[in-house]
Amino acid sequence: MASSGNSCNKSFCSDYFLVKPEEAGWVDILRLLFWSDVGRRKFVESPAAAQPRREPLSRRWLVFVSVVAMKLLHAIAGPLSGFGSAVEFWLNLLSLNGGFFTLILNFFRGKVVQPDRASASFVSFIGNMDKRLDLEKSRLFGHGEGDKAYFAYLSIMAAKLSYENHNFIRTTVNDVWNMKLIGSYDFWNDYQQKSTTQAFIFHDNLGTVVVAFRGTETFNSDDWSTDVDISWYEVPGLGRIHAGFMKALGLQRNHGWPRRQAAAKPETAYYAVRDLLKDLLQKNDKARLVVTGHSLGGALAALFPAVLALHEEAAVLERLEGVYTYGQPRVGDGAFGEFMEGVMTTYGFRHYRFVYSFDLVPRLPYDDSLMMFKHFGTCVYYNSFYQGKVVAEEPNKNYFSIFWLIPKFLNACWELIRSFTFPLYTGNFEYTESGLIRILRAAGLLVAGLPAHCPPDYVNSISLGSSDVFNSMVSQEAMKSQ
Template structure:
């Protein structure tokens, strides 16, 4: 942890795996956090008011519960996806029963181009809207939406849709390493749209999977770092993007043959190589839920590293159901730089979606959205909202 403290001097780290019942009681009734082993913060921040301690309490309890539910949630998700794909692979319930009796039951392969995720079974659309052409101002948001949706599928499925349905070039699907979780828990894929003029590269980050407790824990976490001259940024999202456990955000990392890929550094290098071959091409960042947070934070690290060549080629960032990623200072920092590099940033929110309202936002905590919000109600009627979304208070 010492190295993390060198990266930033102001921070709040929650460690729900280390919390006990007595710790939670102490958190509510004692303002001195110094003796609580599951919280780390600077000495001058160890006496927060009750409202802040209550929100920390809610976050820790929620993450603790999700920790207990990790395996049951994964098992339920696995069985639901298997059942839905059994039905589709065998032609429906009746044919499934007939095939079972005949001994011809088709068992779906989870890595095949025909296997569909839970979200993919809910919404089976894979084709782009043919009424929206590349010269239409709605084209990039529409393409981004479908790419964000497609990111939840396996590599073979994505490859098939990009090549056979969209008639575009599939550039790769990668599982990225999280240096803190010690697992390959971040996913993204890249495609090239040659129909657009200029050509556009789309980077789509996978978002919060419905039955992945770790993803939900990241969304509910209120831990943060304060980056100098940038502002406070959500810790969990930074980790998923490729924050280095021992070094923070160095501009370069050692590229050893046996080193696992980190999302930010790997995608940045891929984009540089692709864009160098086509001097006119642009690129787009997109994602749904957690993926939307990674998309906009990717831009923030590009700015931090002064990657001017890439920022000049960034057409836009289109996120869907994106959670809050930082404080008001971070929002102003991002708005200034998005305007500087003429980057389109659009944040789409549907009705009462929970994720855009996380982490909690009230006068006690700092998490704030920034930029215009394209809000759609339950009747799919849209309007632009520039004020924060209202939430149900968690404070009594």
Template sequence: MACDKGFSSSYMLLKPEEVRFFDLLRLLFSTKVEDRKFVDYCPDAAAAAEDVNFRRRWIIFVSILAQKFLLFTSKPLLWFGSGFESWLNLVSCNRNVGRLLLNFFQGKVVKPDKTSETFLSFIGNLDKRVELDSSIKYGDPRYHGALSMMASKASYENKAYIETIVRDHWKMECLGTHDFWNDYQEKASTQAFILRDKADDHEIIVVAFRGTEPFDAGDWCSDFDISWYELSGVGKIHGGFMKALGMQKNMGWPKEIEKQNDNDMNNTERQPVLAYYAIRETLKDLLSKNEKAKYILTGHSLGGALAILFPAMLVLHDESFLLERLEGVYTFGQPRVGNEKFGQFMEKQLRENDIKYFRFVYGNDMVPRLPYDDKDLMFKHFGTCVYFNRHYEGKIVEEEPNKNYFSPLGAIPMMVNAFWELIRSFTIPRKKGPEYKEGSFLRLFRIIGLVLPGIPAHSPQDYVNATRLGSSDVFLTPQDPNNSPENIV
């Protein structure tokens, strides 16, 4: 198969929409992956000389099967999610289930409006806090991390919610929210918003990418898609995340695109725009008006992956102005985005441009441990990993414990830890204050952790708590002489 994608020196592109089940089964018994019509495979010289082993073919099989299932169930999943979120908000609007029943019999049921500033997503119902921590002011080493996490949490909500929270509660400026186009999924499935934190002594622009919506099949397909592209001199990068950020079919990453992809973040009448290009042009415009202004990239889960890939594309396009003004990247529960070569390339670029990159991992969160870090998938983390245990004690580590999650020896300790997290949900308000109180919905979610500890540990609640309760020492840059082991909690 000819390798005609000029932006990539080698690649493996999975196409689940073109697969038939029996052809997919044949993949397990044939080492010639390139013979399958649903796998567009152009390996480098070393890989081309070797057959693809069974374990790697099995991983491709699972990835395509999962995506195929998600595509098949996308509408029912969306309908269920919409109904479930409406039910959660219906109960909330009427205070509780008992009051809802009483209002029903009295004909006084308060119905939620999905477009209103009070309507919360599934993620929002897990943690309803809207206020920033008033004790963490600008200048505190925790400030950017705490603000970034709250912005990452808010990114899951609708436009009215985001604008209201940023303006009325945070006293900042919301500069735009947008649904960005995914050229491969042919729909606007990538979301982000921009806010400005401006005062006499600083101006910080925050770009927050939304993570995986629990009932959005497109987001899950981006996560499960283990396609990869290798950029010469850069390394291999996760294809699903690149597609979500704005890669174009058969064009890849041209430095400039046609003018029809306008950078107006709030214009809903034009053709949908691509996230990377629209945000890049918006940042150039905003930063050019104040030479002292800086910006931050952030996101939770899938959003974290997009946040760290954004500067990678800036490097690819030699966007020195934006690289110089990038204050830092703060990601929370972020999955792996590339191979070891890519990690080494990015660490060099971040260091040369003096860009801070903190990758926050809480407890047994499953997502940062995916895709696997092994010889078959080759995905590796990089950057400064700030790991927090269930007591929200943080420390800087090279890699989070139990890096690939699934371990028979680790299962029981993780379940025991999940039990104590459930107990903590009842005790933490008395120890830390009423703002740390957890709702019944989150407690029900934590019960799932008794069987699957990695799922509730991915909740924004724990990441918000970690950025507020963790020691400020862990937010110092690794190059700072004060950031020695004895100063880290």
């Protein structure tokens, strides 16, 4: 397991709670469930160790699940990556050769087309769920500056595209979308000591610069470890923030969040994107900025303006039209949410957090007794019929609530049936679902909310949903500005 870097300088924060799964023994982990002095566990680092941090069972259970999950992810990192590579290779092999039977024919003819992972034709596992690339003309033309429907649609398509390789992204943005790619990047994680954060930047034909952070790759243990890490730092003035997301965005191991990154280190996401945006926006005084991401990418997109505010980067924040996230997990506590609401009011932008149906990720992590992590911004909720509404909080905010077990199962049954009848449901064969997403919908019968987290339903929600939800978004923004 890559070093967590928890032994580094923590003078940038006033409090912290860090778990170190690489130092956790199974007996010590089990003790979490029976002893409340969590701070005394050797795999937990906290300034309250001298005066043991006593936690209720609900909180200890979250720590237990987090540590066990990270240890298991470390144990299966190699096999998981290998399995994922094999699955992606097979899916692309079938696609490039026109299906299974044509592949067999090409094999005997000696004309099998071999996939190249770095090519513009190689599609990721996420991309194979939904191969739609063309932007719907109805969503692109006739829209003026500040059109929420346009930004929401462009953002989810960019968030979905962020999972692809650099050549695929370049070809799609430049040749399919007829927009201009500024760059596609792999950024350094100073704690994991490798490049694990990806993002790309482009500008559309209306002069809007879009930053899209990549979400969790399906077969990447490092990404999943970031997601399930229950650790947090309390930054003065900001509140408590998820440590894994901070590290992925660019937290410096021995310096926290200095205004400038140490020159000797590889570029991390926050500093590289910030400096690039400052240069781009300075050259075009009419350009606006949109930040987006799905899943983990949504968490990074939500955290990005917070660090900009910490560094008083007004030149960038004043040009920020909005943050659009999809299936985003919780990033910080209530104090962090209040800080961000103040930042949004000061600089005149909004964070729109799209949640589809029973998507499990936005409902994690959840602690009913302490509410350590909360959402902020404007929640745009879509049910499984793609009916949207602007709400304060999505229904069923605790994924583990027993009350919602039956509704979630029935909803999973409906979505599986609909997957085979989509052309009838929509009246459009362009919405025909792939075999891969149908398999995932079947898996949703066992793990409710799993297929709901995938990008296709977020694309469908915005494409098929009523425009009334975007009128509500505009109305809420007007109310916030008064």
